[in-house]
Amino acid sequence: MTPMIQACVMHFGEMGSRWGINRTVGQMYALLVLSQTPLTADQIAESLGFSRSNVSMGLKELQSWELVKLQHIPGDRKEYYSAPAEIWDIAKTLMEQRRKREIDPTLSTLRGLLMTDPVSEEEKYAQQRMREMHDLIEMLTKWTTEIQRLDSARLQVLLKLGNNLGKVLDIKDKLLGKN
Amino acid sequence: MTPMIQACVMHFGEMGSRWGINRTVGQMYALLVLSQTPLTADQIAESLGFSRSNVSMGLKELQSWELVKLQHIPGDRKEYYSAPAEIWDIAKTLMEQRRKREIDPTLSTLRGLLMTDPVSEEEKYAQQRMREMHDLIEMLTKWTTEIQRLDSARLQVLLKLGNNLGKVLDIKDKLLGKN
DNA sequence: CTGTAATTTCAGCAATTACTGAAATTACAG
DNA sequence: CTGTAATTTCAGTAATTGCTGAAATTACAG
Numbered sequence: 552m553t554p555m556i557q558a559c560v561m562h563f564g565e566m567g568s569r570w571g572i573n574r575t576v577g578q579m580y581a582l583l584v585l586s587q588t589p590l591t592a593d594q595i596a597e598s599l600g601f602s603r604s605n606v607s608m609g610l611k612e613l614q615s616w617e618l619v620k621l622q623h624i625p626g627d628r629k630e631y632y633s634a635p636a637e638i639w640d641i642a643k644t645l646m647e648q649r650r651k652r653e654i655d656p657t658l659s660t661l662r663g664l665l666m667t668d669p670v671s672e673e674e675k676y677a678q679q680r681m682r683e684m685h686d687l688i689e690m691l692t693k694w695t696t697e698i699q700r701l702d703s704a705r706l707q708v709l710l711k712l713g714n715n716l717g718k719v720l721d722i723k724d725k726l727l728g729k730n
Numbered sequence: 731m732t733p734m735i736q737a738c739v740m741h742f743g744e745m746g747s748r749w750g751i752n753r754t755v756g757q758m759y760a761l762l763v764l765s766q767t768p769l770t771a772d773q774i775a776e777s778l779g780f781s782r783s784n785v786s787m788g789l790k791e792l793q794s795w796e797l798v799k800l801q802h803i804p805g806d807r808k809e810y811y812s813a814p815a816e817i818w819d820i821a822k823t824l825m826e827q828r829r830k831r832e833i834d835p836t837l838s839t840l841r842g843l844l845m846t847d848p849v850s851e852e853e854k855y856a857q858q859r860m861r862e863m864h865d866l867i868e869m870l871t872k873w874t875t876e877i878q879r880l881d882s883a884r885l886q887v888l889l890k891l892g893n894n895l896g897k898v899l900d901i902k903d904k905l906l907g908k909n
Numbered sequence: 910c911t912g913t914a915a916t917t918t919c920a921g922c923a924a925t926t927a928c929t930g931a932a933a934t935t936a937c938a939g
Numbered sequence: 940c941t942g943t944a945a946t947t948t949c950a951g952t953a954a955t956t957g958c959t960g961a962a963a964t965t966a967c968a969g
Contacts (some may be wrong), residue, residue, distance in 0.1 A: 555843055556856050561840045566832060571748045584863075584935070586858040593945075607947055628937065628944065638862040642870075653745060660741045664734055677735050677764040683817040684763075686889050691821075694877075706933050710865050752957070771916075781959050786917055807914065807967065 552598050556585050560599070574603055576609040580618060580634065584641070588629035589622055616648050639706050642697045654692050661685040731777050736765050739778070747820035754780055755788040759797060764821070765836065768801055795827050818885050822878050831872050840864040 552560070560581040567577025580597055583590060590598075594607045605683055613619045618641065619632045636642050661681050670677040701709070731739070739760040746756025755777055763767060769777075776787040789811060793799045797820065798811045815822050840860050848854040880888070 553849065553853055553856075555846060555848075555853055556751065559839070559843055559856070559860060562836065566836060566885075567831060569750045574870060575927080585859050587852065587855040604930070604947075604949090605928055608928085611947085630946080637943095638866055642866060653748060653751055657741065660738070664738055665763060670732065673766065676736055676766040677732075677738070678818065679771050680764050681738060687817055687821060687885075691891055698873075706866075710869055754957080782915095783917075783919090783960075784958055788959085790917085809915080 552582075556582070559585060561572070573612070575599070575605060576612050579609045580613055583613075583619060584633060584634040584638075586633070589620075589633035590625075591631055594627070595632075617644055635704050639696065639701075639703050641654045646695055646699055650695070651690060654688060656684060658688060658692075661688075731761075733759070738764060752788070752791070754778070754784060758788045759792055760784065760794075762798060762811060762813040763817075765812070768799075768803075768812035770810055771809045772808070774811075790859055796823055807846060816833050816882050818880075820884050825874055829874070833867060837864060837867060837871075840867075 558652060560578050563581035564574045564578035567580075569576040579595055580600075582595060582598060590605045592610060594602065595601070596603045596612075597639075599606075601609075608617065614621070622631050622633065623632055635644070661684060664681055665678060665685065669678050735769060739757050742760035743753045743757035747753040750755055758780075761777060770845060771782065771785045774780070774789075775782045778785075789798065792811075793800070794900055798813060801810050801812065807903075814823070831838075840863060843860055844857060844864065848857050
């Protein structure tokens with residue numbers, strides 16, 4: 552592993568650990584993302600200096616997030632892992648999984664609590680706040696769902712727009728202003 | 731603490747711990763958000779059954795995230811804590827802090843790595859991926875920055891639009907399609 | 910100032926999470 | 940099938956993170 556790749560792998564390991572993602576799993580994924588060719592578990596263990604079993608568990612975790620593809624090479628008994636070829640696909644998967652695991656349960660909890668009648672002024676206020684949280688989260692979620700619908704090609708356009716993004720959103724603002 | 735509030739507090743404690751946020755800190759903040767009146771550290775410790783010192787550390791953490799306001803009540807020596815009155819303000823602060831702590835360092839690391847010349851095909855590919863990551867993260871960040879500029883009033887409009895949000899974004903899509 | 914209430918700090922213990930190596934299981938070539 | 944390579948599981952241990960109570964510090968009323 553070259554120093555450049557190593558530095559990136561380390562950084563994403565650190566970042567992962569701030570996000571409830573195991574540091575070593577973060578490193579493994581960064582390595583896969585940066586690798587042009589699929590890797591075996593042994594290669595990953597070797598590159599990062601982790602035990603083979605740790606890599607096995609990490610890959611299992613990444614599979615549960617649907618972030619890696621498993622493939623076989625004809626005449627080779629080993630399993631090869633790779634990350635999607637498009638970064639945008641990775642981001643979309645992350646958003647979707649986060650929603651499934653964190654947002655949806657939260658919305659459903661909030662809805663449940665909003666069903667019951669408040670028994671005091673205190674609960675009335677708390678419910679008000681829960682309602683605000685619910686509506687805000689729901690809206691932001693819808694927003695990201697729309698964004699997720701963008702395909703890679705469309706995204707290229709947005710990326711090229713770059714600093715003009717603000718203008719596009721200003722137009723949106725004006726549209727909204729009329730409502 | 732009523733069962734309804736308790737349930738919400740517990741839920742956000744759990745969720746927090748999936749996000750690299752200490753479970754007890756998450757509970758403390760949920761309690762503050764749901765409380766109509768400011769609370770003292772002692773009240774929080776009492777309500778949640780934590781030690782006074784744990785609450786002290788948790789509040790310090792929340793202050794470092796700029797998520798709580800500290801206030802004094804005349805003739806009372808204790809310190810009272812409260813969350814912003816607007817949920818949207820809380821969300822904006824969270825987005826801003828996350829950006830400062832996680833996104834900005836990541837972008838700057840990636841930029842640094844993209845400055846150096848690739849010494850092999852392997853590094854060339856890795857850099858390509860880093861470039862894609864960088865540009866995507868930068869774009870999404872700009873996006874959220876624009877969203878953050880919305881004030882509460884404007885947000886109300888968006889919230890009321892509700893299911894029509896998709897349509898608004900479709901209009902945006904069409905605008906982009908022309909580019 | 911002085912005394913006391915409020916708050917913070919921090920060393921030490923508890924709980925949780927991460928990682929490993931050995932054993933078990935699975936996969937498959939021959 | 941059989942033998943072997945590959946992978947997974949899991950009990951035990953290591954490392955990290957979280958929490959507490961006691962002591963130190965700070966804040967302020969009188």
